[in-house]
Amino acid sequence: MTFDLGYGTNGFANHRLDDALAVIADLGYTAVALTLDHHHLDPFAADVVKQTDRLAARLHELGLRVVVETGARYLLDPRRKHHPTLVSSDQEVRIDFLMRAKQIAVALGADCVSFWSGVGSADAWDHLKSGVAAVLESGPSVPIGLEPEPGMVVERLDQALRLRAELGNPDLLRITLDVGHCVAVEPQDAAACIRQAGDLLVNVQLDDMLPRVHEHLEFGEGQLDLPATLAALTDIGYTGVAAVELPRHSHAAPDVAARALRALRAARWLADAERAVRADPGVIDTLFPAAGRAVGAGQDAARVRLLTAFADVSDDPVDGVTRLYRYGTSAERRGVLRGLAEMGDRAPAAGVALVEDALRSNETDLVAAALGPFATRHLGRHAWRHGVLKCLFMGIPLTVVDGLDRHSDAELLRMVAAFADERRAAGRPVPADALALLGKAS
Amino acid sequence: MRIFDPHIHMTSRTTDDYEAMRDAGVRALVEPAFWLGQPRTNVGSFVDYFDSLLGWERFRAAQFGIAHHCALALNPKEANDPRCAEVLDVLPRYLAKDGVVAVGEVGYDSMTPEEDDAFARQLELALRHDLPVLVHTPHRDKQAGTQRTLDVVRESGLAPHRVLVDHLNETTVKMVADAGCWMGFSVYPDTKMDEERMVALLAEYGTERMLVNSAADWGRSDPLKTRKTGLAMLDAGFEESDVDTVLWRNPVEFYGQSGRLALEAVAAGAVDAATGSSVLRGER
Numbered sequence: 183m184t185f186d187l188g189y190g191t192n193g194f195a196n197h198r199l200d201d202a203l204a205v206i207a208d209l210g211y212t213a214v215a216l217t218l219d220h221h222h223l224d225p226f227a228a229d230v231v232k233q234t235d236r237l238a239a240r241l242h243e244l245g246l247r248v249v250v251e252t253g254a255r256y257l258l259d260p261r262r263k264h265h266p267t268l269v270s271s272d273q274e275v276r277i278d279f280l281m282r283a284k285q286i287a288v289a290l291g292a293d294c295v296s297f298w299s300g301v302g303s304a305d306a307w308d309h310l311k312s313g314v315a316a317v318l319e320s321g322p323s324v325p326i327g328l329e330p331e332p333g334m335v336v337e338r339l340d341q342a343l344r345l346r347a348e349l350g351n352p353d354l355l356r357i358t359l360d361v362g363h364c365v366a367v368e369p370q371d372a373a374a375c376i377r378q379a380g381d382l383l384v385n386v387q388l389d390d391m392l393p394r395v396h397e398h399l400e401f402g403e404g405q406l407d408l409p410a411t412l413a414a415l416t417d418i419g420y421t422g423v424a425a426v427e428l429p430r431h432s433h434a435a436p437d438v439a440a441r442a443l444r445a446l447r448a449a450r451w452l453a454d455a456e457r458a459v460r461a462d463p464g465v466i467d468t469l470f471p472a473a474g475r476a477v478g479a480g481q482d483a484a485r486v487r488l489l490t491a492f493a494d495v496s497d498d499p500v501d502g503v504t505r506l507y508r509y510g511t512s513a514e515r516r517g518v519l520r521g522l523a524e525m526g527d528r529a530p531a532a533g534v535a536l537v538e539d540a541l542r543s544n545e546t547d548l549v550a551a552a553l554g555p556f557a558t559r560h561l562g563r564h565a566w567r568h569g570v571l572k573c574l575f576m577g578i579p580l581t582v583v584d585g586l587d588r589h590s591d592a593e594l595l596r597m598v599a600a601f602a603d604e605r606r607a608a609g610r611p612v613p614a615d616a617l618a619l620l621g622k623a624s
Numbered sequence: 625m626r627i628f629d630p631h632i633h634m635t636s637r638t639t640d641d642y643e644a645m646r647d648a649g650v651r652a653l654v655e656p657a658f659w660l661g662q663p664r665t666n667v668g669s670f671v672d673y674f675d676s677l678l679g680w681e682r683f684r685a686a687q688f689g690i691a692h693h694c695a696l697a698l699n700p701k702e703a704n705d706p707r708c709a710e711v712l713d714v715l716p717r718y719l720a721k722d723g724v725v726a727v728g729e730v731g732y733d734s735m736t737p738e739e740d741d742a743f744a745r746q747l748e749l750a751l752r753h754d755l756p757v758l759v760h761t762p763h764r765d766k767q768a769g770t771q772r773t774l775d776v777v778r779e780s781g782l783a784p785h786r787v788l789v790d791h792l793n794e795t796t797v798k799m800v801a802d803a804g805c806w807m808g809f810s811v812y813p814d815t816k817m818d819e820e821r822m823v824a825l826l827a828e829y830g831t832e833r834m835l836v837n838s839a840a841d842w843g844r845s846d847p848l849k850t851r852k853t854g855l856a857m858l859d860a861g862f863e864e865s866d867v868d869t870v871l872w873r874n875p876v877e878f879y880g881q882s883g884r885l886a887l888e889a890v891a892a893g894a895v896d897a898a899t900g901s902s903v904l905r906g907e908r
Contacts, residue, residue: 475884511721
């Protein structure tokens with residue numbers, strides 16, 4: 183059994199809850215992270231019990247697993263975002279809300295209720311602790327997941343674990359991890375955080391992020407290693423919900439959710455493929471070609487990862503990589519050439535043979551991919567200069583050439599100048615890239 | 625008129641042809657692997673050819689805004705040469721590739737035991753790789769060859785809708801229609817079918833499961849026969865949507881069963897097609 187991919191309803195803030203659930207299920211998600219809010223199952227509504235029962239039936243009908251989230255912005259106080267929290271002086275309002283959330287979770291058959299600490303000073307630690315203890319004691323017994331949230335009293339995993347330890351490691355107090363937050367504030371990557379949380383992980387939120395910037399981004403826009411993150415979830419045997427958390431993308435929710443699922447499926451495929459190659463390097467023969475269909479736009483990067491995994495475990499990586507190139511389509515060959523930058527240094531002679539083969543071709547993609555960092559390091563200077571000149575002939579922008587400025591020499595400039603003269607003599611235009619290279623030298 | 629030529633051998637054609645095809649409305653094509661005119665003498669010759677269909681030819685087509693796909697196989701004629709038959713061991717590696725939308729051309733040339741064996745093995749490969757099949761029917765003894773083809777297909781366990789039986793004519797179309805396979809017609813300047821006879825068959829059999837191709841190669845042939853057949857259909861009173869069914873929707877549906885059709889023309893990569901490449905020879 184594996185984990186369920188879901189989407190957070192706080193990313194569908196402009197949809198009716200029923201509509202949001204239908205869109206999420208239709209896209210192919212099998213879970214939903216339900217943020218209780220004034221328009222999405224208001225826990226303070228007079229008929230909340232009836233609404234909850236109806237929602238439970240709807241979730242069942244759509245085949246959606248559920249976790250309950252409590253991060254609504256203005257549910258408790260219309261003027262102050264997120265207020266009050268467990269570190270506020272009036273924390274009892276929050277405790278009451280979380281108790282209601284636990285009741286709803288039971289009625290929905292949810293895995294857990296997720297919550298965070300709140301913004302405040304470190305002095306509030308004991309106050310927070312007693313608040314968490316009160317949440318654990320009140321209402322039905324449901325796992326609650328403490329989520330480290332950037333800028334809050336508990337913003338890193340180690341703090342959440344310390345708080346839990348100080349409370350005597352209560353069984354029902356678990357961890358919710360937002361993998362984007364890991365990129366933003368943790369000293370280790372998301373995969374390492376997942377391994378550290380291990381069995382305590384009860385809920386996962388998925389999004390991309392940049393270091394030190396708490397802004398939820400679509401996958402690929404930040405620095406999260408999504409395949410490695412999903413692989414870590416599989417490694418620890420996680421079987422809960424992992425739901426996309428993009429609360430500021432509601433304006434385009436259906437499209438964003440569709441893109442996110444495509445990225446997740448591609449990343450999951452890649453994570454599984456890397457694992458398969460590490461277990462049995464021979465399977466790269468079928469996975470390397472399939473990466474194009476499975477991953478789409480990110481296929482070059484995916485193939486580089488497969489090659490790296492292969493080179494790590496294969497008895498004869500040189501022969502294997504050479505065969506992948508030999509029997510590869512243009513896209514596969516491009517993948518091999520890009521991969522040389524990562525793993526080519528282990529057998530430079532074999533890599534150079536492939537680069538030379540690509541430079542003999544007349545496919546712009548292959549010529550461009552051949553002139554990466556590996557060629558800069560290992561290709562003979564004569565062949566490298568001819569590669570650069572070939573780019574000018576074929577109209578390939580010289581930006582594809584790694585380290586062009588550092589490695590330009592008098593001989594290259596002589597060749598380029600002669601090429602420019604030849605073009606002028608024929609009354610044909612000289613490529614701007616050639617003029618720019620000559621201009622820098624003069 | 626948008627055109628998908630479901631059977632054409634572009635390695636034998638010039639860039640003038642690509643240009644004329646694009647102007648005529650051809651936006652996609654399938655190039656099946658076949659005999660080169662000059663017999664091959666070893667497996668390596670096939671491997672280079674497969675590489676070319678997946679690499680250089682795809683790249684060349686993209687320069688003209690045409691999405692190029694291919695079908696790969698050991699052709700029936702060369703299945704009789706033991707020096708070539710071993711290509712069947714290499715084929716599985718290639719059938720996994722993007723851009724391969726069918727196994728083909730397979731089928732019969734002289735109906736020998738060697739051809740039987742290669743045909744059956746490749747139908748099995750199609751099943752294993754979840755690919756449809758393009759079947760060539762023989763030039764000589766065509767009716768018997770077509771009947772035997774349908775028998776072998778039935779025994780293979782492949783569903784009839786996964787099979788396109790090609791080079792049909794007035795004498796072979798009915799048995800293929802009855803078998804439930806897709807029907808392919810090669811419209812040639814002299815041999816096989818011509819436009820008027822093709823239109824007559826469409827009038828008789830309808831447009832369902834019917835595909836028209838130019839099968840243009842290194843012999844006397846015309847890569848624009850698809851368009852000419854479309855025009856003849858219109859002249860004969862067919863609707864534009866009928867033409868679209870035969871020249872576009874049917875090939876898309878048949879080869880789409882591979883799950884690997886990519887109909888936006890393959891991007892030319894690091895270079896903007898307008899700025900030049902070695903095919904276009906620089907400025908336009």
